[in-house]
Amino acid sequence: MxxxxxxxxxxxxxxxxxxxxxxxxxxxxxxxxxxxxxxxxxxxxxxxxxxxxxxxxxxxxxxxxxxxxxxxxxxxxxxxxxxxxxxxxxxxxxxxxxxxxxxxxxxxxxxxxxxxxxxxxxxxxxxxxxxxxxxxxxxxxxxxxxxxxxxxxxxxxxxxxxxxxxxxxxxxxxxxxxxxxxxxxxxxxxxxxxxxxxxxxxEVRKVNSKITGAYNETITGVRVIKALDREEANLKEFGNLTGEMYRAGYRAAWYSxxxxxxxxxxxxxxxxxxxxxxxxxxxxxxxxxxxxxxxxxxxxxxxxxxxxxxxxxxxxxxxxxxxxxxxxxxxxAVPDIVDKPNAYDVEHLRGDIVFDNVHFQYEEGKPILSDFNLHVRQGETIALVGPTGGGKSTIVNLLCRFFEPTGGRIVINGHDYTDLTQHAIQSRIGMVLQTPHLFSGTIRENIRYGRLDASDEEVEAAAELAGAHAFITKLEKGYEEQVGEGGVLLSTGQKQLLSLARAVLAQPDIFIMDEATASVDTLTESLIQHGMDNLMKQSTSFVIAHRLSTIRNATRILVIEDGRIKEMGTHRELLKLGGHYHRLYTQQFRKEVVGQVDDIAALFEEVATVEEPAADEPIAVRSITNGKVQQGELVAAD
Ligand SMILES: Nc1ncnc2c1ncn2[C@@H]1O[C@H](COP(=O)(O)OP(=O)(O)OP(=O)(O)O)[C@@H](O)[C@H]1O
Ligand SMILES: [Mg+2]
The missing domain is CATH 1.20.1560.10 (ABC transporter type 1, transmembrane domain)
Structure with missing residues (x-):
């Protein structure tokens, strides 16, 4: 403000x-x-x-x-x-x-x-x-x-x-x-x-916008203000502002x-x-x-x-x-990213994706990625995990060419991607962002943004595959329901489902998902999971993952910290390693399954000693809680 x-x-x-x-x-x-x-x-x-x-x-x-x-x-x-x-x-x-x-x-x-x-x-x-x-x-x-x-x-x-x-x-x-x-x-x-x-x-206007800002902060932050007992201090600041405004207004009236x-x-x-x-x-x-x-x-x-x-x-x-x-x-203002004069289009973006000595900085002198190397094979699902600020979003932003590497190159199916048109890249990438964005309009219109020439049947089929169909049909007007400006009338989970449907409809060659950290109810979560599975089957996928289920489904997990790949491997390999991932896992995901498993340490040890597990084999463990046997998730402890 x-x-x-x-x-x-x-x-x-x-x-x-x-x-x-x-x-x-x-x-x-x-x-x-x-x-x-x-x-x-x-x-x-x-x-x-x-x-x-x-x-x-x-x-x-x-x-x-x-x-x-x-x-x-x-x-x-x-x-x-x-x-x-x-x-x-x-x-x-x-x-x-x-x-x-x-x-x-x-x-x-x-x-x-x-x-x-x-x-x-x-x-x-x-x-x-x-x-x-x-x-x-x-x-x-x-x-x-x-x-x-x-x-x-x-x-x-x-x-x-x-x-x-x-x-x-x-x-x-x-x-x-x-x-x-x-x-x-x-x-x-x-x-x-x-x-x-x-x-x-x-001057009056300037102070006035400050006052509006102060109002805004006070109203939106009213709970925090009360909790921190800041009423007195705020009132004084506010008094100073209104005083300034009064004096400027007074002078204006005087001159007039x-x-x-x-x-x-x-x-x-x-x-x-x-x-x-x-x-x-x-x-x-x-x-x-x-x-x-x-x-x-x-x-x-x-x-x-x-x-x-x-x-x-x-x-x-x-x-x-x-x-x-x-x-x-x-x-x-000239766009920083422009197509080269001889940039060309390609039919598809399937193929291996290579980050070749990629260097990147948002601001001069503050490199986020240096000498970043990664080779992703066609069809793989890469889960990116790691502490906040580690560089996960940066990596996918680069892949989408929202930003370009400041050094090194990104090669998709043998093409240095800066030789391609931006359209060629961005039209073949499907994205579901952490805070999905919808446009005002109906649900149907929003899904159709994935592929503008899709028929109504195709839109609905995509929604079905993405797991969004069920909640849509429960709405009063179904697919014709208005989503409100930016989708305000829907929950975050519902917005993610619609974004997924959009991506399913687009049938992208590369699928990128920044999972919502916001709590989504378990039903929606499993629907989202289902939709993602569908997409991940047909695309090379990059998922910034916060949920255990996604991570476990990935072909490879990258632990990103300080712009580097600290560890790389499957869930089991990394657990066995007992390093960053192990720590992250025990700290971050314990809450997802805590309460379902009693003897965490014992269970962890048991699984961690398993030799050569099959990558696609689900790690479901039976556990006993309060005398009931239930399907639980693996949990590790120190
Ligand atoms: N738009 C930006 N301008 C300048 N610096 C940025 C920008 N976006 C991110 N950064 C910096 O780049 C680094 C990596 O950020 P990034 O968003 O990639 O982290 P992340 O791993 O996605 O974190 P999170 O889990 O919180 O989403 C951070 O130090 C951050 O401060
Ligand atoms: Mg991020």
Whole structure:
């Protein structure tokens, strides 16, 4: 949370960057005609605004003061006609700006989305998810806003001021000169104010997101907080945060309140000059008419608005440009893993898999695997076990080519896998992850992701093989049941079953499973086991195993620790060795079977002394617990 807030707020010092602005404007290129249409209507509206004030001056001086009724009617008619024109123009530009904004937002999001799908996992490794989400949501909003409404406001304001000056010049060029001195002062003052206001509001937002984070932590961690007796400390931290927010909000309100009176004060300087000029020259030849004076005062008073608008847009522009920079940095990010220009496809990935002196590091200087060698024969089932952080997931990530070895090579069926296309590899690998991911949609759709052209019958057959059919048919809508966003409506075990069904449907050449450590009920567990057995029969499999049953079914067990293969062999071989596996086994799996076996030590000894056991022979032992004879699992003890 806090990480992404920092990213969110890094925008502060980013200065104007001409190149980014040009690139932002180029987003409008596909819509040149619309942009021209909306800019010209904006100019029309803004010019008419200035003209109306001029018209009223004419009305007073030429018609009312002289009592020329016919002329008055004529002016009123012109006024009415132009009002209609203006109304239509307003409709057009608001409509066009709205559509343009949507198009730009859509274009940007589509571009980002496409690019995000291409980027390698290493990018996601570096960038927090929150950061990426803000790029796609708030940054695209800000940029779309800038290139439509921002552009509109600036055009309107600029044109409004220019046309006002033009009409003022018609009335009195001397006074116009005075105004031309004052207007830039107002612009500078207004910009300074807007900057300050925006900085304070940004501060408010920043503290606010911290507060949201604090709420989030408190609510989700409420039990822990209570258990650790941290209420007092948390309350104090929270108090500090809200205090900060209050102070920033207070300053923002202070500047906002001060802004208008200050600008009005400055513009009243102009008004005083106008009135004084009109009074002084009342006998002179260049005397200001009543209508002229009225028009001038209106122009000056009214000019505050375009000036304020411009100041606001310029102040906000900095932020929008920073948003643009971040969006472009994402769009420009190059995927680390790209297919070689002459990469080729292969029909299948069956065959031996060889890790040949593989070296790998996520971060420079922190090697996870060095000189890693492994030869897996077609059809083998490899169980990876070992302490947390040992490198098990890293090995399968490399195999899937989510990451590539930083040294050495991985050879599949004789092909260095970097010579193949990513598609060739990833489409032939079936994966069930520790926390399986489902997409919103129905169960049927989710299974069908395994192979998009599968028929309904094939989907159901796969579910049956994976052991998922039973629970699906018990659901109210069966295969048409919605799984919710990310599958929230299903349990972890059910999600794993669906992922398995997906993999069964895909009939992958290589099957990878990161077993869930989360407790799954025994029935689901045996279903999952059944589904896996099916897959393991037809594929070369790598299973990061936490369950004894899986490990025992493997052709080979690798004990991975510190990125090395510490031990390798079958269950029995490794037990006999009495090393890492033996220790791991006694510590990790004892609980799975404890209670089923009384004399653990004796049983272990008995099995450990068995010579040359057949690999596929189940190690089931009979044990006596509480006087009942039951089917138990082997358990070892020190
Ligand atoms: N995305 C990553 N970026 C940087 N380092 C990582 C990343 N993933 C794993 N590591 C590091 O690589 C090492 C091996 O991690 P890995 O996830 O392969 O272990 P594991 O054996 O799968 O552990 P577990 O049983 O907990 O899943 C660890 O030291 C870990 O800190
Ligand atoms: Mg792991």
């Amino acid at each position: 806090s990480e992404h807030i920092e990213f969110e707020e890094e925008e502060f010092d980013s200065s104007f960057n001409g190149q980014t602005i040009r690139r932002l404007l180029s987003l409008l290129k596909p819509y040149t005609v619309w942009v021209l249409g909306f800019l010209s209507t904006v100019m029309l509206v803004s010019g008419l605004d200035s003209y109306f004030t001029y018209l009223s001056a004419l009305m007073v001086d030429d018609a009312i003061a002289t009592g020329n009724f016919a002329h008055l009617i004529e002016i009123v008619e012109r006024y009415a006609a132009l009002i209609v024109v203006q109304a239509v123009a307003v409709f057009i530009f608001i409509y066009l700006a709205g559509i343009l904004g949507e198009r730009i937002r859509y274009d940007l999001r589509k571009k980002l989305f496409n690019h995000l799908q291409e980027l390698s996992l290493t990018y996601y490794n570096r960038m927090p998810v929150g950061w990426i989400i803000s790029r796609v949501t708030s940054d695209t909003d800000r940029v779309a806003e800038l290139v439509t409404w921002g552009l509109l406001d600036v055009t309107w304001s600029t044109f409004n001021i220019l046309t006002a000056l033009f009409f003022m010049w018609q009335i009195s060029w001397q006074l116009t000169l005075i105004v031309m001195v004052i207007v830039p002062i107002i612009i500078v003052v207004a910009t300074l104010f807007q900057r300050k206001i925006i900085v304070q509001y940004r 309140a001060l802004f208008l009176p200050t600008v009005q004060l400055i513009s009243s300087l102009a008004i005083v000059s106008i009135v004084a000029y009109a009074g002084v020259t009342v006998d002179g030849s260049s005397a200001l008419s009543v209508g002229g004076m009225y028009a001038f005062i209106s122009y000056v008073l009214f000019m505050i608005w375009p000036v304020q608008e411009m100041a606001r847009v310029f102040a906000e522009m900095q932020q929008a440009v920073a948003s643009g920079e971040r969006i472009f940095s994402l769009i420009d």
